[in-house]
Amino acid sequence: MTDPSPPPGAADIMTVVHEAVGGLELEPAEKRDIWRFTQQELPYLWSQRTSYFILGSYRDPYIRRLRAVQNELTKQLGAYPFIMGDLLELPTDRLNTFDIMFALLATYSDYIVGVFEKESGGEAPELGEIDDPPYFAKSYVFPRDYAWVTDAKLESEQHVIQAALELAFTDELSADAAHSKIESLVERAHDAGINITTDDVWDVLDDRLADEEEPATYSWVHLNKFRTFELHDRCFPWTTEDELRTVVEELPSPTPRPEWEVSED
Known part of the structure; x- marks a missing residue:
């Protein structure tokens, strides 16, 4: 197989990768794997379509809700919704491939969409990643059964x-x-x-x-992170899958270009 050559914007890509691996020196084979990944997956994010990076649990039944969000977004002309688990996986054994893939996809996606139903699992550190720069401005969260705790208790x-x-x-x-x-x-x-x-x-x-689906429970840390998104009008609670499909409509449509991108021009 012919070794992949560095893609356009290779220097910026490697800056993202080096930050993801904590500045470790990459081996030649690891660089080739990263170029292969970027050449196959990043062109979809650089296209004229608006990309939506969907986060959440891949376990059943939670994965069904991620697919529901993906399907609703797919109905919109010009949208490219995707789940990282469907993409080419980096084969390197030495490095933390999740951190590299997540950093690249989150950096070059137009929007990040987090679907949460519990406080444990891989989606927990993902929430910790997207509630701060550089990803916060493009991120939206959809927590199941979430309501901010207030003294009044009943506000919505x-x-x-x-x-x-x-x-x-x-x-x-x-x-x-x-x-x-x-x-x-x-x-x-x-x-x-x-x-x-x-x-x-x-x-x-x-x-x-x-369905014997008990209420979703979250730690105080989770609730505070959801609250931050709520104060920025980017938190959309839901209870049933049908409701989730409906609130997906609150996401920015494929056009115009996202505000975070326009503000950087």
Whole structure:
């Protein structure tokens, strides 16, 4: 096989790679593998299409939600949504290939989309990467069952759904007691000016109970990171897969070019 030659922008690419590996000296074979990866995968990010780098857990059933986001974005003309697990993998054994691939893809993607349903797994360090520069300005998060903890507790429909999920999955409560508390919860929501009905709540709860999908839980660190995105209008909570498909529409469309890119011109 012919050795790949350095691609356009090789110096900038190697700057990203060296930062990802902590300044380690690369062996010739490792450089060739990196050039091969960049020549195969980065042209899609340099094309006229708008790229969306989708992050999240690859385990079932979580991967289904990543595919749902990918499918919704694929419907948009000019969009290139992708998941790193589908791409060519660097074969090197010595280096941390995840760090290299992630850094290159995150750097050259137009947008980064994180789908979160739990606090453990590979998506946890990914969240820690995208909440700071240079990736924060292009990143959006979609945490399941997330609602920022406030003294008022009920400030949105998502607060009501989160509270109802916790009641529905509380082992200490009987089914009748859970129903009664959820009805009281909806009444308090109405008093707080939140437009949600008992049927709305149970539409969500019935699906989750049938699938035995308990409420997503997050550490205080996760909640604070989600809150940072929320304050920048780039956090979109969801509860069901259908709702996730709907809130994907909140992402920037393939045109115009992303604000983070325009601001750097």
